[in-house]
Amino acid sequence: AQQQARATAHQLAITRDGRQVSVFANIGSISDVQVAVANGAEGVGLLRTEFLYLDRATAPTEEEQFTVYQAIAQVLERRPLIIRTLDIGGDKPLPYLKIGVREANPFLGWRGIRFCLDSPELFKTQLRAILRASAGHNIKVMLPMIATVSEVRAAKQILAEVKVQLRQAGIPFNEAIAVGIMVEVPAAVAVAERLAAEVDFFSIGTNDLSQYVMASDRTNPRVATLVDGLHPAVLRMVQQTIQAAQTAGIWVGLCGELAADPLATAILVGLGLNELSVNPQAIPMLKVAIAQLSLAEAEAIAASALQQDSATDVRALVQQSRS
Ligand code: PEP
Ligand code: MG
Numbered sequence: 001a002q003q004q005a006r007a008t009a010h011q012l013a014i015t016r017d018g019r020q021v022s023v024f025a026n027i028g029s030i031s032d033v034q035v036a037v038a039n040g041a042e043g044v045g046l047l048r049t050e051f052l053y054l055d056r057a058t059a060p061t062e063e064e065q066f067t068v069y070q071a072i073a074q075v076l077e078r079r080p081l082i083i084r085t086l087d088i089g090g091d092k093p094l095p096y097l098k099i100g101v102r103e104a105n106p107f108l109g110w111r112g113i114r115f116c117l118d119s120p121e122l123f124k125t126q127l128r129a130i131l132r133a134s135a136g137h138n139i140k141v142m143l144p145m146i147a148t149v150s151e152v153r154a155a156k157q158i159l160a161e162v163k164v165q166l167r168q169a170g171i172p173f174n175e176a177i178a179v180g181i182m183v184e185v186p187a188a189v190a191v192a193e194r195l196a197a198e199v200d201f202f203s204i205g206t207n208d209l210s211q212y213v214m215a216s217d218r219t220n221p222r223v224a225t226l227v228d229g230l231h232p233a234v235l236r237m238v239q240q241t242i243q244a245a246q247t248a249g250i251w252v253g254l255c256g257e258l259a260a261d262p263l264a265t266a267i268l269v270g271l272g273l274n275e276l277s278v279n280p281q282a283i284p285m286l287k288v289a290i291a292q293l294s295l296a297e298a299e300a301i302a303a304s305a306l307q308q309d310s311a312t313d314v315r316a317l318v319q320q321s322r323s
Pocket of ligand 2: 184207
């Protein structure tokens with residue numbers, strides 16, 4: 001099966017009845033991008049930029065970031081590269097920033113877009129680097145941990161200011177750069193149709209969405225079993241998000257670990273996602289799994305999954321559908 005998967009890894013993933021689902025890679029370094037392309041990634045659905053900021057004494061400069069983003073985009077050629085802005089959290093201290101102040105609930109604290117909006121210089125430096133790398137490359141920006149429409153507007157305002165500066169300095173960038181958000185906070189799901197009016201795409205982050213929907217810290221073993229992307233409560237949130245995106249006519253992908261779970265493939269395709277973004281190693285088998293599905297069957301499995309009472313029941317349902 002692995003060998004067969006390698007043979008088809010560089011083809012598009014299309015269901016038996018003709019629905020194409022993009023298969024992208026999640027990456028967190030320059031070396032990952034080569035592995036992603038070798039495994040058949042059609043793009044990068046999530047570049048985690050935290051690696052640029054961790055384990056060092058000072059923040060990365062604009063030049064340093066620009067060089068890295070450009071190098072990754074070059075390996076991808078014309079394939080899309082979705083760069084997520086810094087998603088640092090209260091649990092990951094950065095000595096050169098104010099972050100690292102202990103918080104009682106770091107996952108409910110000062111992280112992601114909240115931290116970036118409160119650190120405009122740091123945020124602008126990253127946006128400048130991303131915009132500069134966007135000249136001649138298929139780069140999109142993605143904002144993490146969005147909970148409110150105001151956060152998106154504030155971030156877009158800062159992006160617009162950075163564009164003005166670059167324009168005035170005669171520095172090239174893609175004026176029409178697409179801006180998207182991670183949907184990983186339940187509040188974002190609740191107002192998804194409002195958020196969809198503000199952005200070009202959604203990418204659902206089920207790692208965080210699962211813990212926030214279930215009110216269960218993913219690092220606390222006592223409640224860890226509740227944090228399950230296949231729980232119907234989480235799947236219903238995924239469905240709501242996809243419906244809001246479809247109504248608004250924007251693209252919607254999913255980049256949490258759930259996308260790489262073989263038991264989730266039929267459900268996620270059936271719910272109507274345009275893209276699944278997974279760790280590079282998972283790409284060949286995911287493409288095989290999509291090619292074996294029919295969209296009609298996948299839609300039926302998805303509808304039935306939403307009516308189950310537990311993640312265990314959802315798994316049983318999927319397993320049953322395969323036999
Ligand atoms: C997620 O939350 O699902 C996600 C992809 O982001 P991260 O795992 O980096 O928080
Ligand atoms: Mg997340």
